[in-house]
Amino acid sequence: MKKLLLSAVIALFGLTGLKAQSTGFEAGAFIGFPIGDAGDVSSLNFGINAAYYWTVAESFQAGLTAGYDHWTAKEYMGYKGDDAGFIPIAATAKYDFGGFFGGLDLGYAIYAGSGEGDGGFYYRPRVGWNNTSFNVYGFYKGISNDGSISSLGVGFDYKF
Helix, strand or coil, rough: CCCHHHHHHHHHHHHHCCCCCCCCCCEEEEEEEEEEHHHHHHHEEEEEEEEEEEEEEEEEEEEEEEEEEEEECEEEEEEECCCCEEEEEEEEEEECCCCCCEEEEEEEEECCCCCCCCEEEEEEEEEEECCCCCEEEEEEEEEEEEEECCCCCCCEEECC
């Protein structure tokens, strides 16, 4: 098993050198763990996202992002609510610090779950490692509207 894992890691890093230039389009997935009040009623946050970046300066990119954000419900005080879904649409930016990056998404998350719910202001600061083919990052995410739900997590984006 260790040899298989090591072989996969070597192959992944070997393939990243084959790609010389990306188009600015990135797509990926993430998993997060609800914190604060959201942690009382939700056990997991996961989803997919896609972004398109334009180069603004040598180390700075800005663009647009959208995706689907799912929050799984858990039992709280004898009651289990419905899962919640959101479609975040946001402006995004990231600054490259020579292999590592800092980024920020700001926008609006549209409620897409069953039952009653509302969207809200969406924000997701993130830090991570990037190379020519992919990004791996950690994030804090919040959706705020008469209170907020938030999560801490990790994500992976592939650059096309």
